[in-house]
Every structure is written in structure tokens, then in C-alpha cells.
Amino acid sequence: MPLPELPQHVEWMEGALAEARLALETDDVPVGALVVDGSGTVIGVGRNAREARQDPTAHAEVEAIRQAAETTGDWHLTTATLIVTLEPCVMCAGAILSARIPRVVFGAWDDKAGAAGSVYDVLRDRRLNHRVEVYAGVRAEACARLLTDFFRGES
Numbered sequence: 001m002p003l004p005e006l007p008q009h010v011e012w013m014e015g016a017l018a019e020a021r022l023a024l025e026t027d028d029v030p031v032g033a034l035v036v037d038g039s040g041t042v043i044g045v046g047r048n049a050r051e052a053r054q055d056p057t058a059h060a061e062v063e064a065i066r067q068a069a070e071t072t073g074d075w076h077l078t079t080a081t082l083i084v085t086l087e088p089c090v091m092c093a094g095a096i097l098s099a100r101i102p103r104v105v106f107g108a109w110d111d112k113a114g115a116a117g118s119v120y121d122v123l124r125d126r127r128l129n130h131r132v133e134v135y136a137g138v139r140a141e142a143c144a145r146l147l148t149d150f151f152r153g154e155s
Contacts, residue, residue: 013107015045016107018032020143024150028049030085032060033064033109038070043068048061077099077100080101082105084104087117089110111138
């Protein structure tokens with residue numbers, strides 16, 4: 001069961017949506033992400049760049065996590081929150097767990113490949129050594145609309 005959103009989640013999601021819109025410039029699926037530290041300062045940003053770089057791992061979450069680790073000089077992001085416009089996939093959930101990120105806030109559910117409660121629930125799997133607080137559905141309509149418009153060719 002997702003946790004209820006907090007007021008700062010909406011503000012952070014606006015930043016993630018702005019990143020998602022930038023992905024449209026390279027014909028990438030419009031997904032954007034931010035990583036904020038324990039004080040709420042943005043330490044990493046990312047957007048899908050698979051088409052731009054021809055890199056299957058260039059998902060928004062991975063890009064934001066890489067930047068956050070570079071910014072802090074530490075791959076242990078134990079006080080961070082990841083904000084992303086689409087429910088993370090299995091690959092991104094693995095990156096989140098590996099970075100020890102304790103909180104994820106996402107917008108739209110991904111009923112085909114989601115790994116935070118829809119298809120899988122990797123982030124809260126009790127068999128793993130790290131579990132994540134999940135806040136789902138923040139600005140869900142705006143996040144989903146951006147994706148729907150893209151796949152309909154309307155963006």
C-alpha cells in the first residue's frame with residue numbers, strides 16, 4: 001500500500017515533469033527524475049536518454065542516481081528521496097536498492113513494467129536487504145497525460 005503524499009512531493013514532481021518534457025526534444029519517452037538530499041536540495045536530475053544516447057540503461061532514474069552519487073561523492077544515498085514521473089521498472093528498482101535510497105515518490109503507475117507495486121513490488125520485497133518507502137500517484141494525471149500524448153503522437 002502506497003504512503004500518502006506530502007506537500008513537498010508535489011513541488012518536487014513539478015521538477016521531475018520539467019525534466020520529462022526535456023526528453024521530448026530527443027524523441028525519448030518523457031520520463032523525468034530528481035534526487036533530493038535529506039534537506040530537500042536537488043542533488044541529481046535525469047530524464048530518459050535511451051534514444052539520444054542509444055543506451056538501454058539511460059532511464060531517468062539511473063541518470064538522476066548517477067548524478068546524485070557524483071554530486072555527493074558517495075554511492076550511498078541513504079538520506080535521499082528519488083522523485084520520478086513514472087513508476088520505476090525492475091532495472092531502476094535495482095539501482096534504487098543498490099544506492100540504498102530510502103524513499104521513492106512517483107507519479108503515473110506502469111501497468112506493464114512497474115516494480116513499485118503494480119506488476120512487481122521489488123522496492124518493498126522483504127526478501128531483499130533494503131526496503132523503500134513508496135509514495136505513489138503524485139501528480140499522476142499530469143504524468144500519465146504526458147506519456148499518453150507522447151505515445152499518441154500528440155507531443
